[in-house]
Amino acid sequence: MNALEFLLSGTLAAALPLLLAALGEMVVEKTGLLNLGLEGMMAIGAAIAFICVYHTGAHELGFLAAAAISAALAMVFAFLVVVIHANEVAAGLAIGVLGLGLSALFGKSYESLTITGLPELGLPILSQIPVIGPTLLTQDIVVWCAILGVVAIWYVLNRTKLGLIITAVGENAHAARSIGYPVARIRFAAVAFGGAMCGLAGAYASTVYTPLWADGMIAGRGWIALALVVFGTWQTGRVAFGALLFGVLSLGELTAQAIGLAIPSQVLSSVPYIVTILILVVISAQQQRRQ
């Protein structure tokens, strides 16, 4: 397999944890909150999913358990911020640290154990296409489900009343409350959804992408996902595109090889963050001009 083929087959899988976590956080931020605990929610999801799959062999259970535990951790954030109005920066970082610590604590005795991942499924007929057929179009079931999920999230946010309510809550909570929308409940639900998505992202990382548990295995992907939301300017399609781009960049040295460039991998690894800052500056400047 040459570097290009490797990228074609590996990018979607590398992008998936980023994609899921970022879409979850995007919904949270659309309701006007900022949860900085992504890294920790992904980590605890990854640990619990691995433990679950190790004992039961059922990936479905692993994903379910991961979504549940990460949503539970997110609810702690929601309680602190929505119910008792604690500072959201501190609350997000607190559950982030807590999630990272708990993941390491629970996962400790599972390090260096192995489980099997998921088989890759080719799309019927399409996977016969040369080059992209056996690479890009042959992926595991979670990737295919996630693509449907992206479409579903786009649909809900842009084509349904619920999407409008979420936007209203985020853009003007006061007005949304006055016309009778349960702002706190919607925010609670969004935060729980964001947590569950982080859990799924972590579960994919630890039980499918690299089927093993190691302390620190999320390795900053939660922070990248946070950047991704800004990069995608809070729009589903752009976030998905950004996830692919960041996924390619996360394969750092391989990418450099593929495009035949001799740049240090650290430069490539920094690109997502630098671009995110630039996009943030452009968006903020536009908003400033409008006011």
Added chain:
Amino acid sequence: MKIRMVRRDAASHLAMVGAPVLALVLTALCSLVLFAALGVDAGTALHALLLKPFLTWYSFSEVLLKMAPLLLIAQGIAIGFRANVFNIGAEGQFIIGAVCASAFPVYFPEGDFPVMLPAMILAGGLGGLAYAAIAAGLRTRFGASEILVTLMLSLIAIQILNYLLLGPWKDPRGFNFPQTVMFPANAQLPRLFEGVRPNISLFFALGASLLAYLLMERHFRGYQLRTAGLAPRAALYAGFSTSRMIWLSLCIGGLAAGIAGASEVAGPLAQLQRSVATGYGYAAIIVAYVGGLRPLGIIASSFLISVIYIGGDSATVSANLPIAAVEVFQGMLLVFYLMTFTLIRFRFEIEREAPA
């Protein structure tokens, strides 16, 4: 019937002390349950975590060693937090401070540079300040959130560190380890006591605490910062410049974190290595909050968090407790602190139907 939260006009001093103490007790109780669930002897674990650091001079000295960077960084960022400027990238400013300070011993490995230590500390502080200033510039000029910018800059700082350690700054005789040469003696901070590691950076941290106290509680600029945080509108009407508050907050935070980073490489590490990025910048956020963002409180909370770090180290051996327990403890402490703090800042009233 609804429960309404009413903000108290002023929290009593007893309450200010009560919140962190109550949070600590709740954290300890929850840890006991958690450790027991993990099959660790909870009594032994808690003994190791909270008491052992006080039982020998060596372990107590290690607490003081840890305390210096935590205290220094936390004092710096807490000033910004009180003004609602959230510099959460102290980790990055710390790393850049360490990198800038390391330039001197890396390029003068024989120590043949006059005023080596002052140059290192100055370079570290200015490096951290400049790095934080990027966020201040982008916030004041374009309105870009300093939360996200400082965070992104931290992630970039780690890549800068990796690049230097794997490339140009790698010790040629270091068996390919990602680390610089060992620093010469004149690039190392004087130690405070014979035989143990705490160095004079503890005085930097205590000095910074005094300065923070004078600024925030005694100086008009501190009053402006506090007003900007508590009542941004009032600050605006009073004509306090918002952008000056942002610049001041970020520059102070960056300066403190940069000096802490310089002190780390000129102190216990005596070289630049990857382990310089161990998360002091993030832990300092917990320290700052648990200290109630007040200079005196932060001295106490930095001491507490340091005790838990050193206690956690000893608990890995004596109670077979994974080192991650330290993180769990820190996370729980902040969660409980945020809860108890709110209980103290607000009164809870049962709201009855309003008369028509």
